[in-house]
Amino acid sequence: MFDWRWDFTFEILPRLLLATLNTLLAAGIGYLIALFVGLLFALAQRTPYGLVNRAMRELVEFIRSTPLVLQIFFVFYVGPQFGIRLSPWASGMIAIGLHYAAYLSEVYRAGIEAVPRGQWEACKALNLGARRTYFGIIIPQALPASLPGMGNYLVGIFKDTPMLSVIGVAELMHTANALGSETYRFLEPYTLVGVIFLMISLPTAAGLRLFEAWVRRRLGLTRSP
Amino acid sequence: MSERDFPAQLEPGGPMVRFAHVTKRYGSLTVLDDLQLDVQANEMVSIIGPSGSGKTTVLRMLMTLEEIDEGVIYVDGQPLTHMPRNGGLVRASNAHLRRLRGDIGMVFQHFNLFPHMTALENCMEAPVQVLGLSRDEAEARALDLLALVGLADKKDQHPLRLSGGQQQRVAIARALAMRPKVMLLDEVTSALDPEVIGEVLSVIRQLNSEHNLTMLMVTHQMGFAKEISDRVCFFYGGRIAEQGPPEQIFGAPKNERTRQFLSAVLEAG
Numbered sequence: 001m002f003d004w005r006w007d008f009t010f011e012i013l014p015r016l017l018l019a020t021l022n023t024l025l026a027a028g029i030g031y032l033i034a035l036f037v038g039l040l041f042a043l044a045q046r047t048p049y050g051l052v053n054r055a056m057r058e059l060v061e062f063i064r065s066t067p068l069v070l071q072i073f074f075v076f077y078v079g080p081q082f083g084i085r086l087s088p089w090a091s092g093m094i095a096i097g098l099h100y101a102a103y104l105s106e107v108y109r110a111g112i113e114a115v116p117r118g119q120w121e122a123c124k125a126l127n128l129g130a131r132r133t134y135f136g137i138i139i140p141q142a143l144p145a146s147l148p149g150m151g152n153y154l155v156g157i158f159k160d161t162p163m164l165s166v167i168g169v170a171e172l173m174h175t176a177n178a179l180g181s182e183t184y185r186f187l188e189p190y191t192l193v194g195v196i197f198l199m200i201s202l203p204t205a206a207g208l209r210l211f212e213a214w215v216r217r218r219l220g221l222t223r224s225p
Numbered sequence: 226m227s228e229r230d231f232p233a234q235l236e237p238g239g240p241m242v243r244f245a246h247v248t249k250r251y252g253s254l255t256v257l258d259d260l261q262l263d264v265q266a267n268e269m270v271s272i273i274g275p276s277g278s279g280k281t282t283v284l285r286m287l288m289t290l291e292e293i294d295e296g297v298i299y300v301d302g303q304p305l306t307h308m309p310r311n312g313g314l315v316r317a318s319n320a321h322l323r324r325l326r327g328d329i330g331m332v333f334q335h336f337n338l339f340p341h342m343t344a345l346e347n348c349m350e351a352p353v354q355v356l357g358l359s360r361d362e363a364e365a366r367a368l369d370l371l372a373l374v375g376l377a378d379k380k381d382q383h384p385l386r387l388s389g390g391q392q393q394r395v396a397i398a399r400a401l402a403m404r405p406k407v408m409l410l411d412e413v414t415s416a417l418d419p420e421v422i423g424e425v426l427s428v429i430r431q432l433n434s435e436h437n438l439t440m441l442m443v444t445h446q447m448g449f450a451k452e453i454s455d456r457v458c459f460f461y462g463g464r465i466a467e468q469g470p471p472e473q474i475f476g477a478p479k480n481e482r483t484r485q486f487l488s489a490v491l492e493a494g
Contacts (some may be wrong), residue, residue, distance in 0.1 A: 029313070060310060080310070112422065113382070116337075118337035121288075121290050121333065121337060122337035122338070122339070124288070124290050124326075125290070125326075125329075125330065126351035126399070126400075126403060127323055127327050127351060127355045127403070128350070128351060128354055129355075132354045136350070137339055137350075140341045141339075141340065186492055196271060220341055220342070220383030220384075220385065220386075221341060221385065223386060
């Protein structure tokens, strides 16, 4: 019943490891987009213009409340009807980047709101401009509170990259599916995919915790040096 | 009075700060009711009174942390909360506020130092970013001020590694680095342990005697207010119930509320 074949395992391993690079690339690019666009989403909800703030709030809610896989399909298959013809990679990066940007904007928002009101008042009393207030004072303090959430979504986006297989991005899951349909063996490819994900997720999560502690020390937010 | 009836600027030689018929409400609660208060250049005015009497709101309005509902605040002859237009006054724009706010500095009850910056960086931040000083100029100015408050040796420490008294002294240096004409002190010793209050008060004493600063101080330190003030204002229910020289307010208060307040405070403390 339990029919694990080591020779087959080693035969498919190089292909899967190669696909792992694509998975890492997809997660990395998607996350960079999400980090940047997420900040735009968060700040665009704090403008002096109520209408802009509400529209951005609704957009973020909309993105968060619809499934990622639907968004991927939408960009890739519906886009061309509006003349937007993108490769699977480009479609996938836009969809997953925006999806996680919506999540990250909430993390940023909570981080910004956690900065005490007195900090804003000190900025005003010292006559700092809005840009300096955000980028010099508020965001550096929001960062430590935001890091755990940001780290969770880094692992999250990595684990969601298999969804890109539905539009043919040749990442791990896509490759494992292809191996399965070529050889009619699914046990080894899927098991390997799981193991590879674990071996990347777990150290990443541990590394993120060390990074958080380092950032706190670096910003002088600990009582002891 | 409508905003049109206020002068677009005050006569030269007038007060450094003028609250002209200022009213502030939170919803249906009137925290300051038709406040009239002039503070002369170099004057040290203490504001005392029970909690909820509107003391702190006076400072927060002057620092433009709170908007006022009625009246006009003038600083150095110019309207702060409003700006001249077509011969009358209209609500100040952000640009106007940014220009006028530079004359005012504030020290807060909870210090509000920037925790991710050292003492020195806290004092350099606004001079570099707002006044456009070079880093060298700003550093020289900041070091002078940290020496003034007795913390030159702590310049590279982050606020969390300083005592409350030290943090408050850095906060004073930070406010002074902007060279304000008016300094607002909002219960600056209320969050401090008793043993470090003295070091902060002695810095304020020194500022008052050696610098040309107009100061408005909300305080619960009655002894200090009596010693240092040119004038003491007793606030009650959003109004100035009584004001006068400290000897008179503390020695021979005329208002029944003042007497009650002072006897309660002096008994407690």
